[in-house]
Amino acid sequence: MKDLFDLTGKVAIVTGGNGGIGRAIALGLAQHGADIVVAARNEQKTATVVAEVEAMGRRCLGVRCDVLQHDDISATVDTTVRELGGINILVNNAGVGHGGQPAHTVQLETWQRVIDINLTAVFLFCQAAYPELVKAGGGKIINVGSGYSLQSAAGNAPYSASKAGVWNMTRTMALDWAPDNIQVNLIAPGWIRTEMTDPVWNDTERTAYIIDETPAGRLGEPEDLAGSGIFLASAASDFVTGTYLRPAGGSGVGDKLWPRP
Secondary structure, X not given: OOOOOOOOOOEEEEEOOOOHHHHHHHHHHHHOOOEEEEXXXXXXXXXXXXXXXXXXXOOEEEEEOOOOOHHHHHHHHHHHHHHHOOOOEEEEOOOOOOOOOOHHHOOXXXXXXXXXXXXXXXXXXXXXXXXXXXXXXXXXXXXXXOHHHOOOOOOOHHHHHHHHHHHHHHHHHHHHHHHHOEEEEEEOOOOEOOOOOHHHHOOHHHHHHHHHOOOOXXXXXXXXXXXXXXXXXXXXXXXXXXXXXXXXXXXXXOOOOOOOO
16 A cells, blocks of 8 residues: 655645744655745745755755735746646645734724735635646645634634635635545644744733643644644545644634543
8 A cells, every 4th residue: 555645756835834834834744755845935934944855855945925916926836837847735824813903993904914815815826726736637735724714702803704714715625626636625723832823922821721721731833733734735635625624732622621520
């Protein structure tokens, strides 16, 4: 039986792949044989990840990509095809947070920026990659959502709307593209310790509450998502589409399970 998790010869674009969750997924895919394109804005951070991937013996490109610039999206796909020969995997990880502001106080500019980065850019990357995935005979699209793709909380209207939109879009694309042998799935993380969530961890009371509400009894680390990315990028998930994985330490499963009886 073939190694279901072998990604040798596959090419993956990871947006926002130079830090946090994106870096962890990129390195996980590379460890299983994939060549990587790190599409992100910060070229210095990107260069670090490129070096890490290349040290594994994989090809890796760093492409400066601002997902608010639609031309950057198409250029990233074009560069990938030109330099690495095609695309097999797209990981839409780039995103921006927003919280702590009641809906009636949110400015239109804030709303539009969150929607443009977290939702519209994901749609456009999927559209741009689609013809190349078809040429490859199929492929994988992994959209990184959030717990707020599935539920919401006060003060998170733009972010919750954007991540819920990514989830419903994921399911729609899964239906549209299943005949093309393209699997489209979502990762919906729980609370993960990243640069974007640093402001939360500066609040010790809130951190304690989050840990208490997580049955696993700890915060997640970016590396906790690597396995989900590997599975959804590999042949192991060839009959899995239109669904989500929830690496969240048990939070959101049902009634509170912590502390243990």
